[in-house]
Amino acid sequence: MRKLIFSSLTAILLITRCLAQTAQSPKTGTTYRNPVIAGDFADPSIIRVGSTYYAAGTSSEWAPPYPIYTSTDLVNWTYVGPVFKEMPAWTMGSYWAPELFYRNGTYFVYYTARRKSDKRSYIGVASTRDLRKGFTDHGLLIEWTSEAIDAFVLEDAGKLYITWKAYGLDKGKDIEILGAELSADGLKVTGKAFTLLTADRTNWESGGAEGQAIFKRGRYYYMTYSGNACCGPRCNYQVGLARAEKLQGPWEKYAGNPVLVSNETWKCPGHGTVVTTPDNRYFYLHHAYNGTDFTSVGRQGVLSELVWDDKTQWPAFRYGTKMPVLSESPSGDSQKIVPNLTLNFKDTKTEIPWVWDVSLPKPTFSTKEGSLQLVNTTSGPIGSFLGLVIKRGTYTFSAAINPQPGVLQSICLYGDAANGLGLGVQKGSLELWQVKEGTRTVLKTQTIPENAHSVNLLVHTAAGQFYTFSREVDGGKPQLVTDDPLNAFFLPRWDRAPRIGVSISGENKGKSDIRSIKMSYE
Numbered sequence: 001m002r003k004l005i006f007s008s009l010t011a012i013l014l015i016t017r018c019l020a021q022t023a024q025s026p027k028t029g030t031t032y033r034n035p036v037i038a039g040d041f042a043d044p045s046i047i048r049v050g051s052t053y054y055a056a057g058t059s060s061e062w063a064p065p066y067p068i069y070t071s072t073d074l075v076n077w078t079y080v081g082p083v084f085k086e087m088p089a090w091t092m093g094s095y096w097a098p099e100l101f102y103r104n105g106t107y108f109v110y111y112t113a114r115r116k117s118d119k120r121s122y123i124g125v126a127s128t129r130d131l132r133k134g135f136t137d138h139g140l141l142i143e144w145t146s147e148a149i150d151a152f153v154l155e156d157a158g159k160l161y162i163t164w165k166a167y168g169l170d171k172g173k174d175i176e177i178l179g180a181e182l183s184a185d186g187l188k189v190t191g192k193a194f195t196l197l198t199a200d201r202t203n204w205e206s207g208g209a210e211g212q213a214i215f216k217r218g219r220y221y222y223m224t225y226s227g228n229a230c231c232g233p234r235c236n237y238q239v240g241l242a243r244a245e246k247l248q249g250p251w252e253k254y255a256g257n258p259v260l261v262s263n264e265t266w267k268c269p270g271h272g273t274v275v276t277t278p279d280n281r282y283f284y285l286h287h288a289y290n291g292t293d294f295t296s297v298g299r300q301g302v303l304s305e306l307v308w309d310d311k312t313q314w315p316a317f318r319y320g321t322k323m324p325v326l327s328e329s330p331s332g333d334s335q336k337i338v339p340n341l342t343l344n345f346k347d348t349k350t351e352i353p354w355v356w357d358v359s360l361p362k363p364t365f366s367t368k369e370g371s372l373q374l375v376n377t378t379s380g381p382i383g384s385f386l387g388l389v390i391k392r393g394t395y396t397f398s399a400a401i402n403p404q405p406g407v408l409q410s411i412c413l414y415g416d417a418a419n420g421l422g423l424g425v426q427k428g429s430l431e432l433w434q435v436k437e438g439t440r441t442v443l444k445t446q447t448i449p450e451n452a453h454s455v456n457l458l459v460h461t462a463a464g465q466f467y468t469f470s471r472e473v474d475g476g477k478p479q480l481v482t483d484d485p486l487n488a489f490f491l492p493r494w495d496r497a498p499r500i501g502v503s504i505s506g507e508n509k510g511k512s513d514i515r516s517i518k519m520s521y522e
Helices: 002-022
Strands: 031-033 045-049 052-056 067-071 078-082 091-103 106-115 121-128 136-142 148-156 159-166 176-182 194-198 209-217 220-227 238-244 266-276 282-290 299-309 314-317 326-328 341-344 365-368 371-374 384-388 395-401 408-416 419-426 429-436 439-447 455-461 466-473 499-505 514-521
Touching (some): 045 091, 045 266, 091 121, 091 148, 106 148, 121 148, 136 148, 148 209, 159 209, 194 209, 194 220, 220 266, 238 314, 266 299, 371 384, 371 499, 395 408, 395 499, 408 429, 408 455, 419 455, 419 466, 419 499, 499 514
Parallel strands (some): 209 266, 238 266
Antiparallel strands (some): 031 326, 045 052, 067 078, 091 106, 106 121, 121 136, 159 176, 176 194, 266 282, 282 299, 299 314, 341 514, 365 371, 371 514, 395 455, 395 514, 419 429, 429 439
16 A cells, blocks of 8 residues: 555656666666665775775764775675774764775774764774774874864875864864874874865855865875765765875865766765775765755765876866766676665574664663564653664665563654654554654554554655555554655754664663564665
8 A cells, every 4th residue: 555655756756767877877888876885874985905995984973883894896885894883982973084094904094073071073093903893992183173074094105194174163264174294103193284275265165175085196196075065955065176296285276176066866975085996997985965865865875986187187087077877887796786684583693783873872682582672771752772774765664563561662763862753562552653853742543452463563665755654463464554654854864864773662661572674675
């Protein structure tokens, strides 16, 4: 029934996407389709170590901080784990822009986070010899006026340098990208700060300059950087180029800036890193919003190739100012589709990449006795929540639940602790609920048999924003709970997309009994 409601809308969306895709389809060769890292993965940093690539991205207010992915071909990526298994002691949130760097067998990450003591965002550093075991934090590295964000580190003539965005919150002062020398171990700033770029208030940079990445080719250092508003439905992010013969400058901005802008398929591109392949091709891994799914899925990992004009010695993006929908695969490997997820907690051995709200205590949960047991420990209007990153805007998510007395077990679309939408079950009843700006509203209730053993709760959406909920009791036919699709326009929270998952709430401090979950993308 829910599929009938959305059939016309889904067909329109598919036709729109096909028309957009045919305009840029390469004629020959194996292709990849953007995004290469699906789901909310903003500000991606990428490095290559030998023939293996690693990428880390912003997690914002989701824990654990900073997801890491790995690839051998730039188009098929596997989740490795988070940078931090526990939050660094000096931080409280705003986990932005982790920049990876590799030197002499050690991986470093230079990350932005909000400091507990004054709620200002500054730059920290951590390191590891093994990415899969997580990083050891070395604490605060750069504290600069009201804010220091968006670190990028490079080596020049055997010395290490760090660059960052400054003065973004200082009234009356232009935003600058600064640099300074680091100690040989990469853990301390030893040099005096110098200016690389200053944002121009009169053009496309009027909203600022940030997200810089620097690389060298021939006689020049080149910089990609981003400007204007990064996030949300009114974003206008764009990418520019600059170059210099010396890191300290002077830097020359490209006369044709901006070089990457929004189009009908991908919107608000920016903040990425350039990496070279073993055969010396240049690729820019950056973020952008899908033109259809937009903020409901978030800023996704998009791959755009740079090509070179040897006469001018400036790079350009292969498809002009547009991001490719389809392009030739860097290694010739085929790209795998975004997988569906089915987890039966009776026999699953899959490590689940759960995420949760970093502003709340870490959820207490375990998988045993054939079920996911999430403990009701949070007193807020949504309760304790475990979520998954949404990879595409059109999907059906479901959970098979054994109802318990006194606690409401829900499938839940979660924006933050004060904004969510869900359908929950307890002994004898169902509850469709909404939390908006901290106010909880029961939208509908239904009775079910007191002896119901298994209730399958489902939510379906096409391209985000509108959601239908349904239920199946003890293997019976699906029945709609929502009379009309619910509008969840309020859930994307500026710089991050919602997560889909399960929650538990209620007066009793019980635990969930969730037998399975399923995520199906269409």
